[in-house]
Amino acid sequence: MSALVVDRLTKSFGGLRVTRNVNLDVQQGERRLIIGPNGAGKTTLFNLITGELAPDDGSVRLFGRDITRMPTRKRTHLGMARTYQIITLFAQDTIEHNVTLALLGLSPLRWNPAVALGRQNHLVVAARDALRRVGLEHIAERPLAETSYGERRRVEIAMALAQNPKLVLLDEPFAGLSIDERQDVRKLLIAIPREVTIVMIEHDMDVALDLADRITLLHFGEVIVEGTRAGVVADSRTREVYLGE
Amino acid sequence: MSKLVLARGLAALIAVIGLAVVPYAIGEVYYVNIASQVLLYAIFALGLNILVGYAGLVSLGHAGLFGIAAYVAAYLLVAGSGHVLAIAAALLASLLATAGFAALSLRSTGITFIMITLALGEIIWGLAYRWISLTNGDNGITVPARPAPFGIALGSARAFYVATLIVFLIAIVASGIFVRSPFGAALRGARDQPRRMSALGYHVWMIRFWAFMFSGLLSAIAGVLFVYYNQFISPQALALTASAESLLMVISGGAGTLLGPVVGAALVVIVKNVVSAYVERWNFMLGAIFVAIVVFMPEGLVPGIARLTGALWRSRGKANLPMTAGPQQ
Numbered sequence: 001m002s003a004l005v006v007d008r009l010t011k012s013f014g015g016l017r018v019t020r021n022v023n024l025d026v027q028q029g030e031r032r033l034i035i036g037p038n039g040a041g042k043t044t045l046f047n048l049i050t051g052e053l054a055p056d057d058g059s060v061r062l063f064g065r066d067i068t069r070m071p072t073r074k075r076t077h078l079g080m081a082r083t084y085q086i087i088t089l090f091a092q093d094t095i096e097h098n099v100t101l102a103l104l105g106l107s108p109l110r111w112n113p114a115v116a117l118g119r120q121n122h123l124v125v126a127a128r129d130a131l132r133r134v135g136l137e138h139i140a141e142r143p144l145a146e147t148s149y150g151e152r153r154r155v156e157i158a159m160a161l162a163q164n165p166k167l168v169l170l171d172e173p174f175a176g177l178s179i180d181e182r183q184d185v186r187k188l189l190i191a192i193p194r195e196v197t198i199v200m201i202e203h204d205m206d207v208a209l210d211l212a213d214r215i216t217l218l219h220f221g222e223v224i225v226e227g228t229r230a231g232v233v234a235d236s237r238t239r240e241v242y243l244g245e
Numbered sequence: 246m247s248k249l250v251l252a253r254g255l256a257a258l259i260a261v262i263g264l265a266v267v268p269y270a271i272g273e274v275y276y277v278n279i280a281s282q283v284l285l286y287a288i289f290a291l292g293l294n295i296l297v298g299y300a301g302l303v304s305l306g307h308a309g310l311f312g313i314a315a316y317v318a319a320y321l322l323v324a325g326s327g328h329v330l331a332i333a334a335a336l337l338a339s340l341l342a343t344a345g346f347a348a349l350s351l352r353s354t355g356i357t358f359i360m361i362t363l364a365l366g367e368i369i370w371g372l373a374y375r376w377i378s379l380t381n382g383d384n385g386i387t388v389p390a391r392p393a394p395f396g397i398a399l400g401s402a403r404a405f406y407v408a409t410l411i412v413f414l415i416a417i418v419a420s421g422i423f424v425r426s427p428f429g430a431a432l433r434g435a436r437d438q439p440r441r442m443s444a445l446g447y448h449v450w451m452i453r454f455w456a457f458m459f460s461g462l463l464s465a466i467a468g469v470l471f472v473y474y475n476q477f478i479s480p481q482a483l484a485l486t487a488s489a490e491s492l493l494m495v496i497s498g499g500a501g502t503l504l505g506p507v508v509g510a511a512l513v514v515i516v517k518n519v520v521s522a523y524v525e526r527w528n529f530m531l532g533a534i535f536v537a538i539v540v541f542m543p544e545g546l547v548p549g550i551a552r553l554t555g556a557l558w559r560s561r562g563k564a565n566l567p568m569t570a571g572p573q574q
Contacts (some may be wrong), residue, residue: 028420037560050444075445090434101434104427105445113459120427161444 001063003028003086003167003197008175009058011041011221014220018044020221021058026167028063029194033212034201037241041221042201043085046138046169049199050082051075062167064243077106082147083156083173086199095155096140102159132164134188168192170200174207182207209233217241248521264410276519277402278474283514284413285408290494290506291420292463294443297492298501299424299550300456302435303359305488306346306366310461312483314339314468319386319478328392336465342369343461347454354439366488373480385479387493400474409470416463421496421503432456478549494567497538499545 006024010017026032031218034042047053049060067075083228090098094199102230104110109120117123131137133217135153144152160168173189174182186207192198202208209215215232217225225235230236264284268277275460289311296302318335322328350361373380380386399405434442435449437527442449472478481487490513498509516534521527542549 002408016555051438052444072443073446075449076444084441088438090441092437101430101442102445104431105442105447107427109427110431110447111428111455113423113455114428115427116425117423117430118425119428163446173405 001028002026002061003030004049004199005059005061006045006049007059007061009045009060010056011048011053012056018221019048019055022218022221022223024199024216026197026199028166028197030084030197031211031213032197033128033192033200033204033208033215034199034218035205035208035215038220039220043171043222044219045218046082046171046199046201047196050080073105076163079164080169081160081163081165081167082169083153083160083171085171085175087149087152087156089152089155090142091145091160093142093149094226095131095136095151096124096127098144098155099130099158099162100124100178102162103127103130105161118182123158126162130158133191134158135184150177152183153177153181153185154188157185161192165196167199168195170202172201174202174204174205186211249419252418261414264413265407265555269415274402279475279514279518281402281406281409282518283511285467286416286494286514287507287510288413288416288470289464289467289491290498290510291416291503292460292467293378293497294462294500294502294506295420295423295432295456295460297495298505299429299436300406300453300460302351302354302453302457303492304350304362304460305315305359305485305492306350306362306364306369307491308461308483308485308487309342309366309369309466310346310464311338311468311471311487311491312369312478312480314465315472315478315482316373316380316386318469319388319472322388326392332392332469335469336372336462339465339468340458340461343458343465344454346461347457351453351457356447361489362424363412363485367485370480370483370485373483380480383387383480385477388476388478391473405474409474410467416466417507418550424503425559426453428452428455437547491533497545499547502545502547505545505547512546522569 002025004024006022007146009019009022011019020046024032036042044053048055051070052231053065055068059066061067062078062080066080067078080162100117103123105124128137128140131140134157136151136154138159139147139151144155147155153176157170157173169216170189174187177185182204189211191199200208200211209229212229213231215228216223217232217238219241224241225232225237227235267280268548271277271280288397290309293304293307296304314335317338318331319333321331346362346365349365350358353361374382391405393399394408399408430453431442431447435447435452439449471482494509494513495506496509497512498507499505512534513531516531517529520530524530539544
């Protein structure tokens with residue numbers, strides 16, 4: 001079954017076409033890697049899939065359901081989660097509070113103005129559990145402002161996973177990390193169960209290639225190559241456009 | 246229970262007792278009335294603080310919401326209605342106006358939000374000023390009498406202060422519960438990272454809308470207290486300067502804190518009413534105080550004093566550390 005189907009998705013900013021008739025068919029449980037040089041339209045494609053941008057044409061289907069005109073928050077309630085290329089967290093709060101906000105986003109409790117958030121023990125337990133998965137439970141109460149860049153990347157992933165998503169969109173999860181941190185995040189992504197479909201944008205081919213089942217190469221907003229790891233890497237267009245050979 | 250929680254509880258208890266004995270301690274009616282003004286404006290500032298401090302939305306039209314409640318109550322009381330009906334209708338009318346304000350102004354944030362709220366506040370002021378058949382224009386409306394809940398007449402300064410204090414305590418406790426709730430956390434999240442909050446499944450617009458409604462409710466309650474306090478309402482109470490003063494209360498005391506708007510309200514009301522009796526250019530003095538706050542404590546008086554106290558405490562702690570042996574020569 002297809003987890004995500006993108007059909008002829010098109011988007012322009014003024015006269016600049018940043019996404020041109022993009023088609024994707026990501027199967028349930030698949031690990032899809034989206035690559036392409038800077039300005040290829042990878043993050044724009046993510047923003048179109050999550051609903052942060054409205055497409056000019058084309059459609060997006062999540063597990064068979066047309067979500068093209070659906071607001072971002074409703075897509076999240078259908079099982080879509082994402083991380084951001086530029087870390088987008090709540091810097092004034094603790095790591096635990098960041099993950100609690102992710103949990104609360106899918107709970108009816110988020111509308112309740114009359115109970116104390118600090119007394120919702122089930123949220124604390126769930127937040128700690130999500131942080132344990134990414135190896136940050138021991139610093140759960142640390143303010144985010146006092147954490148390293150690598151730890152924040154892991155908080156982003158913890159927030160996405162805390163929502164028990166069916167589809168996770170990871171926008172450059174290795175960006176800005178040291179070699180050791182990359183390996184930590186890589187192990188973390190490998191540990192995500194196969195029920196969860198992953199679509200990932202990544203520049204670091206060394207770390208990301210072997211995580212992918214299939215690879216899509218974008219260039220100037222168009223899909224120019226798509227296929228298996230070996231097939232895409234061996235393709236002359238990949239080498240020309242992305243690897244610079 | 247931690248020491249911090251106990252200390253906070255004790256401080257709150259002392260504060261409540263202190264506020265309760267104010268009319269008996271100061272005695273003079275003029276100053277008891279000033280204390281009542283501080284409390285009713287503190288409720289107004291608490292309401293505005295929900296938007297400014299916790300939602301990150303600066304409103305310059307809240308005096309309109311305050312004034313609608315005051316005018317509706319005054320109009321109905323003059324028309325002969327009972328106090329319960331007048332108060333209920335005043336709150337309802339102000340909440341309806343709040344919903345209208347929110348629906349129009351929440352189309353945007355930042356400077357556009359400020360300008361829309363300013364324009365809406367000016368429309369309400371214009372109606373109060375020019376719709377003379379309804380509002381009596383510049384002459385205003387005089388309210389015949391204060392209510393007597395449970396048979397207790399609020400005609401005296403002391404009785405009115407106690408009634409205002411009870412409403413104030415309910416308002417600050419409600420605000421405290423509100424900001425510490427899951428909804429309060431969502432509101433702060435929508436202030437800091439609205440895009441991320443949408444991606445986490447939150448309806449950012451709706452969160453802001455309900456925060457606006459709570460803010461409007463507190464403003465309306467303050468408006469009703471105002472009209473009972475003065476037993477008079479005129480367009481001056483809805484003017485832009487009233488909105489600006491309430492914003493100054495919030496910012497000077499510390500936006501996004503519970504105590505800040507209360508301290509800010511006390512500062513503005515005392516400078517306006519008490520200092521002005523001794524200093525002719527009190528407006529200049531108020532301005533100078535605000536400039537000093539912005540320069541030395543840009544986060545506001547309450548968080549600023551907390552920061553300085555914390556720094557002092559830490560420096561004293563370091564000074565009291567036992568001397569350690571230096572490196573071996």
